[in-house]
Amino acid sequence: MRVLVTGGAGYIGAITAHKLLAAGCTVAVLDNLEKGYRAAVPPGVPFYQADLRQPDSLALPLREFRPEAVVHFAAYSLVGESVQHPGRYFKNNVLGGLHLLEAMAALDCRRILFSSTAAVYGDPARIPVVEDDPTVPTNPYGDSKLAFEKILTAFQRAYGFQAVSLRYFNAAGAWQDLGEDHRPETHLIPLVLEVALGRREQLSIYGDDYDTPDGTAIRDYIHVSDLADAHVRAVEYLAKGQSPPSPLVNGGVFNLGNGAGYSVREVLETARRVTGRAIPAVVAGRRPGDPPRLVAGSKRARQVLGWKPRFPELEAMIADAWAWKQAHPDGYA
Numbered sequence: 001m002r003v004l005v006t007g008g009a010g011y012i013g014a015i016t017a018h019k020l021l022a023a024g025c026t027v028a029v030l031d032n033l034e035k036g037y038r039a040a041v042p043p044g045v046p047f048y049q050a051d052l053r054q055p056d057s058l059a060l061p062l063r064e065f066r067p068e069a070v071v072h073f074a075a076y077s078l079v080g081e082s083v084q085h086p087g088r089y090f091k092n093n094v095l096g097g098l099h100l101l102e103a104m105a106a107l108d109c110r111r112i113l114f115s116s117t118a119a120v121y122g123d124p125a126r127i128p129v130v131e132d133d134p135t136v137p138t139n140p141y142g143d144s145k146l147a148f149e150k151i152l153t154a155f156q157r158a159y160g161f162q163a164v165s166l167r168y169f170n171a172a173g174a175w176q177d178l179g180e181d182h183r184p185e186t187h188l189i190p191l192v193l194e195v196a197l198g199r200r201e202q203l204s205i206y207g208d209d210y211d212t213p214d215g216t217a218i219r220d221y222i223h224v225s226d227l228a229d230a231h232v233r234a235v236e237y238l239a240k241g242q243s244p245p246s247p248l249v250n251g252g253v254f255n256l257g258n259g260a261g262y263s264v265r266e267v268l269e270t271a272r273r274v275t276g277r278a279i280p281a282v283v284a285g286r287r288p289g290d291p292p293r294l295v296a297g298s299k300r301a302r303q304v305l306g307w308k309p310r311f312p313e314l315e316a317m318i319a320d321a322w323a324w325k326q327a328h329p330d331g332y333a
């Protein structure tokens with residue numbers, strides 16, 4: 001299978017590109033390198049530096065590489081920034097994605113795997129949240145991802161696209177020589193480890209008065225290696241011609257989480273244990289729109305894709321992320 005990975009120079013995309021290659025796929029990467037790193041792209045694969053917001057720049061990679069499937073990671077994903085600059089998010093995540101779909105349709109490439117997010121659920125009414133639960137995003141980032149899921153559904157119906165949407169919870173950890181280097185960094189585990197490394201003074205805990213056992217917010221973390229494996233399985237699922245059993249809104253959506261939630265304090269304590277460092281922390285106010293708990297029910301991915309997280313323990317995720325941070329204190333720079 002010839003697979004084009006958009007955003008394949010980014011954190012999850014690069015690791016997935018490596019794993020797709022290892023699984024026997026022929027891979028090419030498309031990325032504008034705004035947030036990604038050329039060094040993270042698997043050596044030797046065709047690399048197209050192109051921007052999804054410029055539709056003309058997509059024709060060449062698609063015509064030249066002729067993908068049979070696209071794995072679409074390229075997007076902006078900072079919740080706070082999306083609140084301040086919603087236009088940027090709709091332009092990149094919705095309009096950019098639409099350009100990609102139109103370019104694919106023009107060349108008869110109709111298989112797509114989309115990086116969606118738990119943010120589409122907003123503040124879920126029940127935990128663990130499952131795929132058919134209501135989607136009520138609480139920020140423009142979640143809105144932009146949900147909008148693209150709806151566009152995918154329309155393309156499925158209109159043009160026979162086979163589309164799978166993978167809704168991730170919080171990716172964490174590192175794999176081989178590849179890790180997380182977001183600028184700015186907003187994810188809890190790398191932030192905690194930057195404090196451990198002495199690159200930040202302290203960790204801010206946003207709210208300790210939630211209705212949770214220790215008062216801090218609970219999230220579902222998933223090892224990036226497990227996340228990448230799920231993409232390989234989903235590509236294999238599409239390759240077998242297994243169109244999702246029903247339109248995207250029902251059958252083609254899969255949550256990817258490990259079903260266990262960890263609080264901010266549990267992450268902090270585990271990181272203190274793993275690193276042997278003190279990691280000072282202060283309690284700051286809640287951030288608007290942060291739900292108290294977000295935990296995935298991923299039964300569907302296990303049943304339909306045959307996927308099972310191999311590294312569900314928080315300790316393993318933090319240990320791998322810590323090893324990467326120590327080896328790459330300045331990230332890919």
Ligand SMILES: NC(=O)c1ccc[n+]([C@@H]2O[C@H](COP(=O)([O-])OP(=O)(O)OC[C@H]3O[C@@H](n4cnc5c(N)ncnc54)[C@H](O)[C@@H]3O)[C@@H](O)[C@H]2O)c1
Nearest residue numbers: 007009010011012032034035036051052074075077115171
């Ligand atoms: N990291 C997480 O925990 C998480 C959770 C849920 C969903 N997601 C989704 O997974 C995907 C990947 O996340 P990540 O953490 O690897 O992000 P990332 O920022 O590391 O990677 C995104 C990549 O896309 C590229 N890109 C962005 N806009 C582009 C455009 N217009 N044209 C071409 N390339 C473009 C960037 O340069 C970057 O390399 C995103 O779609 C994100 O919304 C991530």
